[in-house]
Each structure stands twice: as structure tokens, then as C-alpha cells.
Amino acid sequence: MMSRKLWFQQDGATCHTARATIDLLKDTFGDRLISGFGPVNWPPRSCDLTPLDYFLWGYVKSLVYADKPQTLDHLEDNIRDVIADIRPQMLEKVIENWTSRLDYIRTSRGSAMPEIIFKMFWTCELASRSCDLTPLDYFLWGYAKSLVYADKPQTLDHLEDNIRDVITDIRPQMLEKVIENWTSRLDYILASRGSPMPEIIFKM
Numbered sequence: 001m002m003s004r005k006l007w008f009q010q011d012g013a014t015c016h017t018a019r020a021t022i023d024l025l026k027d028t029f030g031d032r033l034i035s036g037f038g039p040v041n042w043p044p045r046s047c048d049l050t051p052l053d054y055f056l057w058g059y060v061k062s063l064v065y066a067d068k069p070q071t072l073d074h075l076e077d078n079i080r081d082v083i084a085d086i087r088p089q090m091l092e093k094v095i096e097n098w099t100s101r102l103d104y105i106r107t108s109r110g111s112a113m114p115e116i117i118f119k120m121f122w123t124c125e126l127a128s129r130s131c132d133l134t135p136l137d138y139f140l141w142g143y144a145k146s147l148v149y150a151d152k153p154q155t156l157d158h159l160e161d162n163i164r165d166v167i168t169d170i171r172p173q174m175l176e177k178v179i180e181n182w183t184s185r186l187d188y189i190l191a192s193r194g195s196p197m198p199e200i201i202f203k204m
Contacts, residue, residue, distance in 0.1 A: 006029065006032065007029070007032040007033070007034065008025060008028070008029045008032065008033050008034070008035075009033075009034040009035065009042075009050070009052070010025075010035050010042075011042065011050075011149070012035075012036040012042055012149055012152060013149075014152070014153075014154060016036075017035060017036045017037050019037075022035065022037050022038060025038065026038070036152075048101060048146075049098070049101055049102070049105070051094050051095075051098055053142060053145075054097075054101075054142070055094050055097075058137050059082075059086075060079065060082050060083065061137075062137075063082045064078040064079055064082055065078075135178050135179075135182055139178050139181075143166075144163065144166050144167065147162070147166045148162040148163050148166055149162075
């Protein structure tokens with residue numbers, strides 16, 4: 001059975017960690033479950049350690065909406081096509097990047113990470129579709145999510161309060177760094193004249 005060879009990983013959204021959900025996942029995947037309340041615990045504030053967050057969602061979104069789908073069927077077709085077109089070579093690069101991130105965290109012994117080097121081997125075609133050029137994608141969503149869910153909000157009001165607090169707490173100095181980073185990304189793409197981007201340095 002395919003599930004005996006697969007690992008399943010999910011974040012800490014309360015619908016994911018409800019007892020009935022966890023019981024079902026344990027029955028299906030056994031010890032190969034990475035989740036809060038699962039056999040292998042979900043790492044705290046893990047958007048920088050999870051390929052789904054630091055690669056897949058941004059990559060898929062940048063391509064799925066490229067032709068501005070107008071119907072649900074069109075959107076679903078785009079999602080299927082983009083996922084089906086992900087090649088093993090790309091996944092190998094993603095995993096290489098993941099081990100580099102783990103090495104960074106081990107070396108820092110859990111200290112604050114003022115600079116993270118994200119070596120993603122994406123083509124210029126992907127870069128042109130903006131997930132690496134849009135502060136909302138390369139900074140805000142991951143940053144906000146890592147803090148909004150830190151105390152595991154149990155109600156919609158709690159979640160909304162967390163979102164407001166996190167957004168309100170973003171200081172001008174942080175935004176200045178984001179813009180500096182953005183101009184560095186633009187300079188990188190202009191200097192490469194559309195060639196593949198073997199290494200992008202994300203200084204946040």
C-alpha cells in the first residue's frame with residue numbers, strides 16, 4: 001500500500017490536530033506522521049523549515065494564477081498541471097536546500113536568525129512570475145504566519161486579534177530592510193539578464 005512508504009506532514013491548524021484527524025492519520029501513516037500531537041512533533045515556527053511553506057505554495061501560486069483563471073474548473077486544471085510538472089530534479093534541489101536550513105539552525109544553536117541564505121535553484125521563468133520579487137510572498141505571509149499561530153489560537157476572534165497584533169507590530173525599520181532586500185533581488189535579476197538563478201541571497 002502506497003501509504004506505507006509515505007510520510008505525512010501538516011501544520012498546527014486546529015482542524016489538522018483534532019483528535020479524530022490525528023487518529024485517522026496515525027491509522028493511515030503510523031509513525032510516519034509529522035504533526036502536532038503526532039509521533040514526530042511539528043517544529044515550532046517552522047515556515048523556514050518546511051518545503052511546503054518555503055517552496056511549494058509560492059511556486060504553485062506563481063504559476064497557477066499566471067493566466068488569471070476565471071472559473072473553478074480552470075483553476076483546478078492549472079493546479080493539477082503545475083503539480084504534475086514538478087520534476088524530480090527540482091525536488092532534489094528543494095531537499096538540498098532543506099538540509100542547508102537544518103545545518104544553519106544546528107550551527108546557530110537555536111539563536112535568532114538575522115540572515116538566512118535560501119539557495120533555491122529556480123529558473124528565470126519562475127522568478128519572472130514574482131514570488132521572489134513580491135514582499136508579500138517572500139516576507140509577509142511567512143513572517144505573519146509564524147507568529148500568528150505561535151500560541152495556537154482556538155477561536156476566530158483569537159486568530160483575528162493575533163493577525164492585527166502581528167501586523168501592527170511591524171516597524172518601519174523592518175520594512176526598510178524588506179525594501180532593501182527587494183532592490184537587491186531586482187539588481188540580481190537585472191545583472192543576470194534573464195539567466196537561471198543558481199543562488200538567491202535573502203537577507204531579512
